[in-house]
Amino acid sequence: MTTLLDRLWSAHEVLRREDGASLLWVDRHLVHEGSHHAFAKLDARGLPVAEPGLTFGVADHYAPTRGAPKDAAVARMIETLAANTARHGITCFGLDDPRQGIVHVIGPEQGLTLPGLQVNCGDSHTSTHGAFGALAFGIGATEVAHVLATQTIWQRKPKAMRITVEGQLAPGVGAKDLALAWIARLGAGGATGHAVEYAGSTVRGLSMEARMTLCNLSIEGGARFGMIAPDETTYAYVEGRPYAPADMGRAVADWRSLRSDADARFDREVTLDAAEIAPIVTWGTSPEDALPITESVPEPRSDHARAALDYMGLTPGTPLAAIPIDRVFIGSCTNARIEDLRAAAAVLAGRRAKVPGLVSPGSRLVKQQAEQEGLDRIFTEAGLDWVGSGCSMCVAMNGDSVAAGERCASTTNRNFRGRQGKGARTHLMSPAMVAAAAVAGHLTDLRPMLNGRDAA
Amino acid sequence: MTGWTTHTGRAAALPLANVDTDQLIPARFMSTPRSEGYGRFLLHDTDARIPEGTTILVAGPNFGSGSSREAAVYALVDFGIRAVIAPSFGDIFAANAANNGLLPACIPEAETLWPRLPAELTIDLAAGTVTGLGETLRFTLDETRRDKLIHGWDDIDLTARHAAAIAAFRGDHHNKHPWAVPARDNNGSGHPTGEEI
Numbered sequence: 001m002t003t004l005l006d007r008l009w010s011a012h013e014v015l016r017r018e019d020g021a022s023l024l025w026v027d028r029h030l031v032h033e034g035s036h037h038a039f040a041k042l043d044a045r046g047l048p049v050a051e052p053g054l055t056f057g058v059a060d061h062y063a064p065t066r067g068a069p070k071d072a073a074v075a076r077m078i079e080t081l082a083a084n085t086a087r088h089g090i091t092c093f094g095l096d097d098p099r100q101g102i103v104h105v106i107g108p109e110q111g112l113t114l115p116g117l118q119v120n121c122g123d124s125h126t127s128t129h130g131a132f133g134a135l136a137f138g139i140g141a142t143e144v145a146h147v148l149a150t151q152t153i154w155q156r157k158p159k160a161m162r163i164t165v166e167g168q169l170a171p172g173v174g175a176k177d178l179a180l181a182w183i184a185r186l187g188a189g190g191a192t193g194h195a196v197e198y199a200g201s202t203v204r205g206l207s208m209e210a211r212m213t214l215c216n217l218s219i220e221g222g223a224r225f226g227m228i229a230p231d232e233t234t235y236a237y238v239e240g241r242p243y244a245p246a247d248m249g250r251a252v253a254d255w256r257s258l259r260s261d262a263d264a265r266f267d268r269e270v271t272l273d274a275a276e277i278a279p280i281v282t283w284g285t286s287p288e289d290a291l292p293i294t295e296s297v298p299e300p301r302s303d304h305a306r307a308a309l310d311y312m313g314l315t316p317g318t319p320l321a322a323i324p325i326d327r328v329f330i331g332s333c334t335n336a337r338i339e340d341l342r343a344a345a346a347v348l349a350g351r352r353a354k355v356p357g358l359v360s361p362g363s364r365l366v367k368q369q370a371e372q373e374g375l376d377r378i379f380t381e382a383g384l385d386w387v388g389s390g391c392s393m394c395v396a397m398n399g400d401s402v403a404a405g406e407r408c409a410s411t412t413n414r415n416f417r418g419r420q421g422k423g424a425r426t427h428l429m430s431p432a433m434v435a436a437a438a439v440a441g442h443l444t445d446l447r448p449m450l451n452g453r454d455a456a
Numbered sequence: 457m458t459g460w461t462t463h464t465g466r467a468a469a470l471p472l473a474n475v476d477t478d479q480l481i482p483a484r485f486m487s488t489p490r491s492e493g494y495g496r497f498l499l500h501d502t503d504a505r506i507p508e509g510t511t512i513l514v515a516g517p518n519f520g521s522g523s524s525r526e527a528a529v530y531a532l533v534d535f536g537i538r539a540v541i542a543p544s545f546g547d548i549f550a551a552n553a554a555n556n557g558l559l560p561a562c563i564p565e566a567e568t569l570w571p572r573l574p575a576e577l578t579i580d581l582a583a584g585t586v587t588g589l590g591e592t593l594r595f596t597l598d599e600t601r602r603d604k605l606i607h608g609w610d611d612i613d614l615t616a617r618h619a620a621a622i623a624a625f626r627g628d629h630h631n632k633h634p635w636a637v638p639a640r641d642n643n644g645s646g647h648p649t650g651e652e653i
């Protein structure tokens with residue numbers, strides 16, 4: 001009768017208040033430059049960080065992708081993080097650290113993220129870490145201050161929802177398409193108040209990188225939590241990571257119980273057929289505005305859709321595959337892991353991009369690995385810029401941005417108005433689809449370009 | 457933070473669905489110290505105009521969806537907004553709001569109020585009502601958040617009372633799950649083993 005959510009929740013519940021709110025123990029707390037508000041709150045009260053050993057910092061949101069920060073405000077944000085973490089004795093993967101990267105990439109990469117943990121970070125895509133069978137959710141600055149001060153967080157238990165995906169994904173279709181498919185079906189607020197557990201044969205067949213992409217996007221459907229029960233794929237990924245448990249045998253023995261019982265009851269169940277999912281792109285200003293690339297820009301049926309089409313400069317009836325683009329971006333915590341770069345490179349190999357673009361690996365270690373595999377040359381020979389690691393054009397805080405009115409095919413997670421820069425028009429899609437769009441100069445179905453190449 | 461129980465103020469419609477956190481405050485303003493005030497950044501890059509003096513916003517569904525940036529709440533609060541009425545809210549936004557004295561009041565039919573908003577509305581937190589429209593509307597709000605708003609409670613103070621329980625939990629948790637404590641770097645150099653740096 002017990003769900004994975006129940007098991008993770010009860011393992012971290014210090015106490016439950018009369019009003020139903022639980023006080024949860026936090027195993028890992030990840031902070032970044034944006035956490036400056038929280039450190040300021042702590043300082044204002046003269047409080048120490050309760051558990052510096054369970055807290056890790058990383059420079060990512062404002063990290064420059066070329067050279068040193070050019071903007072004084074950006075440089076100040078990064079310096080403030082370094083100063084705050086140093087003062088409180090917190091390990092920080094800063095700009096001078098070879099382990100630096102995007103917080104949701106390096107947590108797993110360093111073995112800080114493990115099955116069975118409770119992970120918090122002041123960033124909504126913290127749901128990514130749930131891919132390991134962890135309880136992981138994004139929090140705001142006041143909550144970050146609370147975790148810093150107490151290593152706990154007040155949270156009401158969400159409802160349990162299960163998204164089951166069965167069957168074989170078609171070649172060129174991957175986790176990004178899966179995620180956009182369910183968000184398009186249920187809506188951007190469709191899973192609000194729920195923790196989503198992803199299950200089914202398709203999900204079991206996904207790599208850890210793909211599972212992270214899937215869980216990462218949970219928040220775009222309104223779910224603060226995404227999770228997948230750990231299995232051999234998970235343990236194999238964790239083994240040998242710098243911060244992984246020394247006694248893996250003991251850990252894995254514990255982790256094997258982290259699953260939902262066969263008779264577990266969910267508040268909501270959704271089923272998807274993997275075979276029906278095609279490569280998906282977004283056409284509007286919310287991740288729910290998503291359709292298979294074979295479709296056309298829809299007739300607007302709401303004020304939201306009308307406003308979105310106006311902002312995006314699109315006319316109903318235009319085939320999605322006929323939308324020209326000005327640039328591409330391959331990066332972010334959603335799609336900048338090694339597999340994502342390989343998938344994009346598979347499409348780009350031996351081809352030229354018709355538009356400019358940035359490729360920003362999710363971490364310096366991902367960058368290093370990609371260079372060992374020669375992927376960097378594929379990108380640069382195609383005419384794209386191979387740059388440093390950080391959030392970059394996902395959130396346009398570090399100076400990398402899309403100009404007003406420009407249209408960008410992007411592997412990121414939010415096509416919100418102005419997300420990639422004031423007036424920027426964002427189309428979300430998988431890394432392979434972005435690569436295909438770069439080659440074509442317009443949105444396009446990557447499948448004819450695959451031709452025996454292996455991209456998912 | 458000081459608590460509040462009732463508020464009467466100027467109401468304005470923000471007739472849009474999915475007003476996300478990137479619209480509420482564009483990222484480029486977020487390196488500003490809070491002491492400089494965030495009100496001028498509210499909905500900065502959008503066409504939406506909220507009349508000066510507005511304290512109650514009536515918006516569409518999925519308000520505050522998107523990122524965890526509390527700066528979205530700071531922009532509203534610093535502008536003078538005390539309550540947002542909407543059919544639904546982003547989860548993290550609603551939590552952030554309650555932590556900053558801003559009421560996220562959930563009313564399913566909020567959109568129907570847009571054409572008939574009076575100049576002023578009155579909100580009663582304890583009763584969970586909105587008045588001023590001729591009829592009394594009820595809003596829903598998580599109980600914890602209601603208490604927090606009414607009492608102006610600060611979680612850190614509340615949690616401090618449970619210090620002993622937390623310490624006991626920590627010991628027990630780490631005993632039962634030794635793997636939950638981060639292992640030191642394998643080679644102690646601060647760098648992953650075997651990587652050429």
Ligand code: SF4
Nearest residue numbers: 125332333391394395
């Ligand atoms: S890459 Fe984008 S979504 Fe991910 S942590 Fe950075 S800003 Fe947030």
